[in-house]
Amino acid sequence: MKPVALTQAPDDAAQRKAIAPVLCYPVQTLPRPDIDAYRAVRDGLTLVETVVVPARDAATFRVPAGGFFRIVSTEGPQVGDLNLFNQHDLSERFYTGKTRALNGTHLGVGDQLFTSFPTLRPMATITHDTLDWYGFDAFGGSVHDVIGTRCDPYTHNLLSDGGQYHHCCHSNLTRALSTATGLTPHQAEPHVHDVLNVFMCTGFTRDTGQYFMKASPVRPGDFLEFFAEIDLLGCLSACPGGDCSSEHSSDSARCYPLLVEIYTATQRPEGWVAPKVNGYDRCHGVAG
């Protein structure tokens, strides 16, 4: 428990707390994708590959720039933890923190997933979401968050008095990335990063600001669809939490596989140009 406030509120506390918030970033200057142009090419999609992600395990997949991929619920409610990399450079990877700062806590159609520094550019754009009807519920919960990192054996060890569990998303992603790249698991592990929690329903409690989860509303047939802005290596874990209605980091939840479908498009979205790496000159104020 956090201690109650140690400091007496100042006389003008109410006025200070009543100040209206402003958005951290002037996102009206953020270049937004022309989502109608992206969606217009969806009619010409051809399914070229499917990858099954087994329950409590992970799998990798590759999507060339200009292609689409879907994460599909097939057998039962199941959440997925997604890592994305530049297929040619593992150091360029999905950056949840900045994606959250620019888009909000949960992602949906028209939102772009950004890469890490120093490239900071769109790597994928969400083009369809069959859970877009969910919005935010009465608890402040929503789906597809970029707030929850990923379940991992270190936090589990911390919270369970030394427990050892090997099928947290962090470990699943580590094994799959190791298999896909030839790196050893210890070499692959530092490349695993905070995820997009696909289908997971999460939020922060209003009174204490604590991270919460609740049963995912996803059902078989639902999918989240992305356009690949760059050549992508994806890594997806079917979380041991299943629909994340009760607990993760154990084998007690009912879990299901997930399916990744990879599509080619007959044309590029009108006006689309491959995202360039970020234009900051990286001198950081150092002369010369």
Ligand SMILES: [Zn+2]
């Ligand atoms: Zn997980």
